[in-house]
Amino acid sequence: PKSIINKKYGSKAQYITTDV
């Protein structure tokens, strides 16, 4: 799924990953 998002939206997609 991530590669599809990246291909379709590029830098518009912002991943904010937090250590929980």
Place this chain on the structure above:
Amino acid sequence: NFQCCLKIDEISATSDVFIRKKDAEQHAAKLALEKLGIQPVDDATASKQEGKNSRDLTEEEKWQALKDRLCTTFSEKFLLSNCPLVAHFTAAVQRKGVNYGKVPAAVLSAYDNKIVSLCKSINKNSGKDLALSLQLVLRAAKSCSLLDSPSDSLWIGKKEPFSEETKEELIKKFTGKENDAMEIESCSFQAVYIPCSSEKSVESLTMRIGPQEHFMDVMAYHLGAGDSSHILMSRTLKKAPLESRLY
């Protein structure tokens, strides 16, 4: 444990909690796709849809597929449809001189996954050898009638120049501005400078990028390279923050 929130325009998706950061990101992407109503296609179905898998192609067909893909990356339709390489093409249409409209070949050989995979199908060692994948891309570009890559040059452009409309659209898309003034503010980012000589020490470096500069040009200056086409970039580094690469 990691949790990822993925934001795309007005949509956001938050993943479950995972031990691996990668799994959290994949889950957030999956949820975002569901929200966007996009059905992911698995590799087998994608291959069927695209016709032959690149492994089934003849040598000649693989080279042709690579040339076709290179031409596609320069097509105006591709560039204006949320293409991840848009920043490089925006820099290309603002570049002055003989390299106007051209992008460093290494940008295409490293950043475009389709090109990466076609290069691997031609020579499997290209996955690990950045110079080899660059060489394959340059060879394909130099033999393609629609592309322009002068001999001894590490730049690739297209023979027919970009239209003024495309140039304006690219700038607008990248900056969000209506005019071509590139009035975005300066920005800076942190890098780690690793000298090739073990006698020199590793240093932390802050790179400032002016409103009219492109990060690859600034990096070329810091690396002492002639221009940005002389930079090779690695694949993304595993277990490092997203999109970290060695340049």
